[in-house]
Amino acid sequence: MSAVRAHPWNTAFSWQRPSVSPRRLSEADIDQFHDQGWLVVEDLIDADTVAAVRAELDDIEAGVDALLKGLPDERMFIAEAGAITFAPHAVNQSAAARAVSRHPAIAELCHDLVGPDVRLYWDQVVYKKPEKPRAFPWHQDNGYTYVEPQQYLTVWLSLTDAPVEAGCPWVVPGVHLGGTLAHDYVDPLGFRCFAEHADAVPAPVRTGGAVVFSSLTPHMTGPNTTGDVRKTYILQYAPDGAEVLQGEATAPPTGRTPQDDADRQYLVVSGGEPIAGDSPTG
Ligand SMILES: O=C(O)CCC(=O)C(=O)O
Numbered sequence: 001m002s003a004v005r006a007h008p009w010n011t012a013f014s015w016q017r018p019s020v021s022p023r024r025l026s027e028a029d030i031d032q033f034h035d036q037g038w039l040v041v042e043d044l045i046d047a048d049t050v051a052a053v054r055a056e057l058d059d060i061e062a063g064v065d066a067l068l069k070g071l072p073d074e075r076m077f078i079a080e081a082g083a084i085t086f087a088p089h090a091v092n093q094s095a096a097a098r099a100v101s102r103h104p105a106i107a108e109l110c111h112d113l114v115g116p117d118v119r120l121y122w123d124q125v126v127y128k129k130p131e132k133p134r135a136f137p138w139h140q141d142n143g144y145t146y147v148e149p150q151q152y153l154t155v156w157l158s159l160t161d162a163p164v165e166a167g168c169p170w171v172v173p174g175v176h177l178g179g180t181l182a183h184d185y186v187d188p189l190g191f192r193c194f195a196e197h198a199d200a201v202p203a204p205v206r207t208g209g210a211v212v213f214s215s216l217t218p219h220m221t222g223p224n225t226t227g228d229v230r231k232t233y234i235l236q237y238a239p240d241g242a243e244v245l246q247g248e249a250t251a252p253p254t255g256r257t258p259q260d261d262a263d264r265q266y267l268v269v270s271g272g273e274p275i276a277g278d279s280p281t282g
Pocket of ligand 1: 126219220232
């Protein structure tokens with residue numbers, strides 16, 4: 001196992017568990033999330049809704065794929081045609097994505113696991129292709145962009161079945177309780193907090209289900225060795241008031257940016273109530 005060390009900005013972390021009356025999850029699910037850092041929620045989104053959002057996301061992803069194919073080596077940063085593609089901020093382009101981002105089932109999850117006031121922080125389409133099968137390295141989502149509070153929620157919504165052989169997530173339980181780890185960049189795969197871990201467990205999930213984990217839960221995805229594209233829509237939710245810290249980890253942060261962009265970082269839970277309807281609030 002490679003050395004594991006804390007991110008230099010992570011000096012006084014303590015895991016917070018909001019006090020809520022659950023709307024969707026059982027107490028056992030909520031305990032699992034807080035104790036282990038992850039859970040699988042099958043049948044979160046119904047098949048018609050999945051089909052509608054997948055159709056719109058397919059179009060968005062096709063544009064990204066075409067762009068990548070026109071670049072040297074068919075790659076940009078960690079995206080590569082035939083391997084893995086990323087399309088951020090689908091909510092700005094797709095009504096179906098916007099509807100899913102504030103789907104009542106997901107808003108209720110946010111209420112149960114994050115608290116009474118929650119915003120969409122980030123959304124991105126991630127398709128894992130079978131032509132160039134590869135693993136996506138172990139990382140915490142807060143290891144890419146340092147957010148405070150450090151703990152926010154990732155909903156890894158599966159738009160196709162994601163068994164182990166299609167490249168489902170693997171997670172390491174319990175590590176979230178220590179906060180953000182230091183990450184190194186492994187070209188061209190991505191940031192990595194360790195190379196392997198003895199406690200890793202797979203989290204396969206079916207179409208319409210989600211792997212739900214903390215921004216502090218180390219996770220990786222394995223190679224897609226099936227003949228089909230593994231399609232995922234990743235939605236991340238942070239407590240209202242969250243900020244991104246700027247700067248290099250080797251020095252103190254140089255600034256803080258509030259995460260409340262009116263177009264794409266809207267409230268999904270406010271005052272303990274999931275927000276219904278299509279028009280963003282806040
Ligand atoms: O979905 C994948 O294969 C990896 C994506 C991921 O872990 C991420 O975007 O944080």
